[in-house]
Amino acid sequence: MDATKIGRFIGAERRAKGWTQRQLADKLQLTDKAISRWETG
Numbered sequence: 001m002d003a004t005k006i007g008r009f010i011g012a013e014r015r016a017k018g019w020t021q022r023q024l025a026d027k028l029q030l031t032d033k034a035i036s037r038w039e040t041g
Contacts, residue, residue: 004041011039 001009014024014035021035028035 007039007041010035014039 014021019027021032021039025032025035
């Protein structure tokens with residue numbers, strides 16, 4: 001699985017749970033910018 005597919009998967013799962021990037025970042029103790037970078041590859 002390449003980085004783009006992983007990012008799409010993370011974004012899809014996050015949205016399915018109804019979470020914002022900020023909410024996911026808080027749960028993982030990361031920044032929302034890091035989540036954005038993951039999701040965009």
